[in-house]
Amino acid sequence: MVWLKYTPARGGGWVVMGPGAAPVRTESRINKILVATRGFLVFAVTAREAPGEVMDQLFEIGDTRDLPTVAQGEASRLRYRLRARHSLHEPETRVDRASDAEIVALFRVCHSARDRLIVLMLSRAGLRRGEAVGLRRSDLHLLPDNTVHDCRLQGAHLHVIRRDNPNGAWAKSRHNRAVPLDFLTVRAIDLYLIERDALSAAADCDFLLVNLFREPLGAPMPPDALNELFEALSRRAGLPRSISPHQGRHGFASNLADSGAMLDEIQMLLGHASPTSAQPYLHPSSDRLRAAVERVPSARGLLEGLR
Structure with a gap:
């Protein structure tokens, strides 16, 4: 050893x-x-x-x-x-969440609609970087009535599908899942598609996220490009630390928990096999911890003893 x-x-x-x-x-x-x-x-x-x-x-x-x-x-x-008999203790690596203030700071210094969409898909839809760059345009169902897509789900959402991709993107979960999209993310998709359509080289590419500013133009973005993007955005925003794409996913899960989502709901949205798999992604805020304590009813005998 x-x-x-x-x-x-x-x-x-x-x-x-x-x-x-x-x-x-x-x-x-x-x-x-x-x-x-x-x-x-x-x-x-x-x-x-x-x-x-x-x-x-x-x-x-x-x-x-x-x-x-x-x-x-x-x-x-x-x-x-x-x-x-022979094994080493592996130190636990804890990934912190990206705070809302940090996500807003990253969003504000983006130079393109594509980069703003990437920030939102990771922080407001909880996608992994491989899932984001592996999305196809056909995976987006943005109409209120999705019968045109032959899809039973209503409302704007995207489908995360595990498949082989030429850009090395990979969906970690073996089970496909649908992720609802809020208005901000849908609006960001609309603005990005306008930007994408201006690039003729991307016309024949079914991948959602493509190279807009580097060669080969119109080719699907590789997963490592998201790490480079977040490092550049963190420097540009003047943040004291560099935010990783996975920290946006942690922020998404924590915001779900802070807003009252159940553990099984967080599990399904993150694409985990069991509810316990979602626990490392939960980073309760101090306000939520205080609210949890204050929700516990006080015993009458204790209150009387303080009078």
């Missing part, structure tokens, strides 16, 4: 180890390599290409007592399991 942490993939002389040495792999990367190595050796033992003692070096016997209560199941009997 120490060798994996400090030894580069390609040899380049002696590896400096000790205090101050810079690791070449993260804990997450090392754990992934260890998982692959264990899988290879387990297969070798199963195929009798390696002695069974190898398993003792890889795993120790564990039981269900060290698992969280939810993971233990309803059965009361003690169950045993194999626990890997």
Whole structure:
């Protein structure tokens, strides 16, 4: 594990180890390599290409007592399991939300209708960057009556569909979903389509977001272009920190929770498999925390004791 942490993939002389040495792999990367190595050796033992003692070096016997209560199941009997001997603790990386003030600051310094639309789709529709640049024009259903699209949903919305895209865009969720759009986002789409139609090179491209100012003109935007855009907007707005596209998604989820949305509603809008998957996206404001405390009724006996 120490060798994996400090030894580069390609040899380049002696590896400096000790205090101050810079690791070449993260804990997450090392754990992934260890998982692959264990899988290879387990297969070798199963195929009798390696002695069974190898398993003792890889795993120790564990039981269900060290698992969280939810993971233990309803059965009361003690169950045993194999626990890997070698793994590193992965520090939890917490992504903060983009505040409303930061989103407004980004929006105001945009130089094009396309960039304003991108900011709104991430912060007011909660799209991932891969979902945004993977949208096709046919995924937008903006009419009040969507029978023309053969769609049962009413009102303006867009469909996030998992598909292979030539620009490397990818919808993380395996399940397609529909996301309602508010008036601001619909208005931004209208203004952007006017801007897009002025570019003849984009006429034959079915992707919604295309290159307007860099070559190849009219080609679908790659996901990394959104990171570059948010970094540039953060500098232009003079923000003390750089806002990432994913922080806009966190802001969307937090605003939903602050406005009273239920966890299952947030789950569906974000495209998560379960309601608990949406919890890391919730960053309650101080006002919401205070309101939660003040909603708890006071016991009559406590009130009388203060008189």
